[in-house]
Each structure stands twice: as C-alpha cells, then as structure tokens.
Amino acid sequence: MGHGGQVLCLRMVKNDTLLSGSQDKTIKVWDLSKGIAAGTLSGHGGFVRSLAYSDLGLLFSASQDRTIKVWSTKENALLRTLVGHTGEIYSLYLDGSRLFSGSDDNTIRIWDLNTFQCIKTLTDHRGSVFSLNMAGTGANRMLFSGSRDHTIRAWNSKTYALQKRMNPPHYDSVDSLTVLNDRLFSASRDKAVREWVIPTFECCRHVQAHNDWVTAVVAWEAEDVIATSSRDGTVKVWDGHMATVSDTLRGHNGAVNDLAIANDILLSASSDRAIQVW
Numbered sequence: 693m694g695h696g697g698q699v700l701c702l703r704m705v706k707n708d709t710l711l712s713g714s715q716d717k718t719i720k721v722w723d724l725s726k727g728i729a730a731g732t733l734s735g736h737g738g739f740v741r742s743l744a745y746s747d748l749g750l751l752f753s754a755s756q757d758r759t760i761k762v763w764s765t766k767e768n769a770l771l772r773t774l775v776g777h778t779g780e781i782y783s784l785y786l787d788g789s790r791l792f793s794g795s796d797d798n799t800i801r802i803w804d805l806n807t808f809q810c811i812k813t814l815t816d817h818r819g820s821v822f823s824l825n826m827a828g829t830g831a832n833r834m835l836f837s838g839s840r841d842h843t844i845r846a847w848n849s850k851t852y853a854l855q856k857r858m859n860p861p862h863y864d865s866v867d868s869l870t871v872l873n874d875r876l877f878s879a880s881r882d883k884a885v886r887e888w889v890i891p892t893f894e895c896c897r898h899v900q901a902h903n904d905w906v907t908a909v910v911a912w913e914a915e916d917v918i919a920t921s922s923r924d925g926t927v928k929v930w931d932g933h934m935a936t937v938s939d940t941l942r943g944h945n946g947a948v949n950d951l952a953i954a955n956d957i958l959l960s961a962s963s964d965r966a967i968q969v970w
Contacts, residue, residue, distance in 0.1 A: 693729060694720070694729065694965060694966065694967075695712065695714040695715075695716050695718065695720060695965050696714070696716040696718075696965070697714045697715030697716035697717075697739075697965065698714060698715040698946070698947075698949065698962070698963040698964075698965060699712050699713075699714050699715075699949060699950075699961035699962060699963075699965060699966070699967055700713055700714060700715060700739060700740060700741055700949050700950065700961065701713040701740065701741060701742050701743050701949070701950045701961065702743070702950045702951065702952035702959055702960075702961045702967070703743035703744065703745050703751075703952065704745075704952050704953070704954045704959075705745050705751075705765060707724075707954055707955055708723060708724045708725045709721065709722065709723065709724065709730075710722040710724055710952065710954075710959060710967070711743050711745065711751065712743075712961060712967060713739075713740030713741065713742070713743050713753060714739070714740055714965075715739045715740075717734070717736045717737065717738060717739065717740060717755075718732050718733060718734050718736075718740065719732070719733040719740055719743070719751070719753055719763075720732055720733075721733070721765070721768065722967070724957075724969070731768045733751075733753070733763055733768060733770070735761055735770050736753065736755040736756075736757050736759070736761060737755070737756075737757035737759075738755045738756025738757035738758075738780065739755060739756040739780075740753050740754070740755050740756075741754050741755060741756060741780065741781060741782050741783070742754040742781065742782060742783050742784040743784065744784040744785065744786040744791065745765070745786070746786055746805075749764060749765050749766050750762055750763065750764065750765070750771070750805075751763040751764075751765050752784055752786065752791055753784075754781035754782065754783065754784050754793060755780065755781060756780040756781075757780070758775070758777050758778065758779060758780055758781060758795075759773050759774065759775055759777075759781070760773070760774040760781060760784070760791070760793055760803075761773050761774075762774065762808070772808060774793075774803060774808060774810075776801055776810045776813075777793065777795040777796075777797050777799070777801060778795075778797040779795045779796030779797035779798075779820070780795065780796045781793050781794070781795045781796075782794055782795065782796065782820060782821065782822045782823075783821060783822055783823050783824045784824070785824035785825060785826060785835070787826055787835075787849070789804065789805045789806055790802055790803065790804065790805065791803040791805055792824050792835060793824075794820075794821025794822065794823070794824050794837060794839075795820065795821055796820040797820075798815070798817045798818060798819060798820060798821065798839075799813050799814060799815050799817070799821065800813070800814040800817075800821055800824070800835075800837055800847075801813050801814075802814070802852065812852050814837075814847060814852060814854075816845055816854055816857075817837065817839040817840075817841055817843070817845065818839070818841040819839045819840030819841035819842075819865070820839060820840040820865075821837050821838070821839050821840075822838055822839060822840060822865055822866060822867050822868075823837065823838035823866055823867055823868050823869045823878075823879075824836065824837055824838075824869065825869040825870060825871055825876070826849060826871070827871040827874075827876060827890050828849075828890065831850065833848075833849040833850070834846050834847060834848060834849055834855060834890070835847040835848075835849050836869050836871075836876055837869075838865075838866025838867065838868070838869050838878055838880075839865070839866055840865045840866075841861075841865075842861040842862045842863065842864060842865065842866065842880075842882075843857060843858065843861045843862070843866070844858040844861075844866055844869070844876075844878055844888075845857055845858070846858060846893060856893045858888065858893050858895070859895075860895060862878065862880035862881075862882050862884065862886065863880070863882035863884075864880050864881035864882040864905075865880060865881045866878050866879070866880050867879055867880060867881060867905065867906065867907055867908070868906070868907065868908045868909045868910075869909070870909045870910050870911045870918070871890075871911060872911035872913060872916070872918065872932055873913075873932075874889065874890050874891060875887055875888060875889060875890060875896075876888040876890050877909045877911070877918060877934070878909070879901070879906035879907065879908060879909035879920060880905075880906055881905040881906070883900055883901065883902050883903065883904060883905065883906060883922075884898055884899060884900050884901055884906065885898075885899050885901045885906055885909055885918075885920060885934060886898050886899075887899075887933065887934060897933065897934060897935075899934045901920050901922070901928065901934070902920065902922035902923075902924050902926065902928070903922070903924040904922050904923035904924035904947075905922060905923040905947075906920055906921070906922050907921050907922055907923055907947065907948060907949050907950065908920065908921045908948070908949070908950045908951045909951075910951045910952070910953050911932075911953075912953050912958075916931070916932035917929060917930065917931065917932060917938075918930040918931070918932060918934055919951055919953065919958055920951075921948035921949070921950065921951050921960055922947070922948060923947040923948070924947075925942065925944050925945070925946060925947060925948060925962075926940055926941065926942055926944075926948065927940070927941040927948055927951065927958070927960050927970070928940050928941070929941070929958070941958075941960070941968075941970055943968050944960065944962040944963075944964050944966065944968060945962075945964040945966075946962050946963035946964035947962060947963040948960050948961070948962050948963075949961050949962060949963060957969060957970070958970040
C-alpha cells in the first residue's frame with residue numbers, strides 16, 4: 693500500500709531502496725526492484741518533512757511535530773527522538789557525525805551524532821529554514837541555508853561563523869538547494885532557480901524555471917544535469933548550467949514536492965500521493 697497523504701520528501705538509501713515521507717505522518721520503505729512498499733515507519737505526530745540517511749544504517753526524519761526521529765533501517769525500529777526546536781522542522785542535512793536541522797523557529801541546530809545532543813544553534817535568518825546543503829572541503833567547507841526570508845546564508849562548517857548573506861535575494865522563499873561542482877543552485881517559490889559561484893558567492897544565472905513554485909532542485913553530477921520540480925505538476929531536466937531544457941516530464945496529478953536521483957533513475961514525489969519513477 694502507498695501513502696495515505698501527500699508525499700513530501702524522498703531519500704535514496706541504496707540503488708534499490710527508496711524512503712519517502714508523507715503528510716500521513718509515516719515513512720515508507722520501498723523496494724524499487726520489486727516496486728513494492730517493504731515497510732512502514734510510524735511514530736511522528738505530524739507531517740514528515742525531510743529525511744536524511746547514514747551509511748551506518750540510521751535514518752533521520754524531521755516532522756511538523758517539532759521532533760527529529762532516529763530509526764534503524766536494518767530493523768525498521770525507532771531508536772530515539774531528538775527534541776529542541778520550537779517550530780516544525782523542514783530540512784535535514786547529514787555531514788559525517790553531525791546532523792543539521794532547519795526549522796520554522798528560524799534556527800539551524802547542529803546535532804552531535806556520537807551523543808545525540810545539540811551542540812550549536814545558528815540564529816541569523818528571519819524566517820523558517822526550508823533548505824540546507826554543503827559544499828567544499830577542509831577549512832573551505834560551508835553550510836548553505838535557504839529560508840522563508842527569501843535569502844541564502846553561507847556558514848563556516850567548522851567554526852559555524854556566518855560567512856555571507858548572499859545577494860541578491862530571491863523574491864520569495866528558498867525551498868531547495870543543491871550543489872554541482874563549484875556551483876550552488878537555489879530553487880524558490882518565486883518560480884526561479886539561481887546559480888551561484890561558490891568561491892565568490894556571486895549569482896551568475898537567474899532562470900524562470902516553472903509556472904509556479906519551484907519545490908526542488910537536484911544535481912546529477914555524473915551526467916552534468918540539473919532536475920527541477922514544481923507546484924505546476926511538472927519535472928524539468930536541464931543541462932548543468934540550466935541554459936536549456938532537455939525534457940519536461942508530466943504524469944503527476946498534483947504538485948511535485950521533491951526529487952531524488954539514483955544512477956540513471958529520477959524519482960518524483962507528489963501531492964497526488966504517488967511516486968513516479970522516470
């Protein structure tokens with residue numbers, strides 16, 4: 693059985709395993725080789741907004757209920773619940789032994805996964821933190837955050853100091869971020885995607901990508917391809933600089949909320965309660 697509500701987020705675990713979070717408050721484990729749901733994780737008291745996966749077999753889920761739950765994917769069992777945010781949690785990003793979470797309380801929390809304790813709270817955004825991503829290595833590694841306040845912030849990933857308030861801002865919320873080589877792509881409810889040069893924080897391209905909110909942007913590094921999804925119900929596949937559209941995928945009967953890529957497969961999650969495999 694599929695989800696009983698809108699599918700809000702996707703996360704690939706292995707080439708043949710997909711995780712999905714939904715408005716029905718559950719997480720589904722999908723066996724893509726068989727095209728079936730292999731398990732259901734229940735425990736959240738609100739929509740499941742974001743998922744992150746560790747190669748150690750841990751799944752992290754963020755929810756409208758203001759918690760992050762930690763699951764064993766080997767046993768499909770709940771291990772613990774992380775509490776601290778005072779608003780619903782929209783975004784997760786996993787970096788080694790640290791988990792970053794963005795919330796409706798306008799903050800980013802950093803969790804040490806050795807102790808499962810919050811070790812730092814970042815407070816510069818003036819709206820909900822909808823998206824997180826990282827780029828760079830060593831001392832140059834940075835965390836990027838996109839917000840309801842229309843802006844993107846760049847943070848030093850070691851000191852957690854604010855590096856840059858990136859300009860110009862979008863005209864609406866920044867819902868998704870992805871990285872391709874030395875470039876950051878930001879997707880917004882202003883129907884546009886912006887391309888940024890990471891070393892200089894300069895915006896080098898602005899693309900009116902869809903006819904409604906751009907809900908997700910993902911990078912297909914092996915093919916130098918970008919894919920975007922929208923509340924207009926479509927998925928678009930672009931070249932690596934978003935200069936041209938190579939394909940527009942139609943098949944959902946509602947907004948497309950998230951995308952995931954695995955090898956040569958693109959997956960999309962929709963408000964029509966379905967997941968499409970392209």
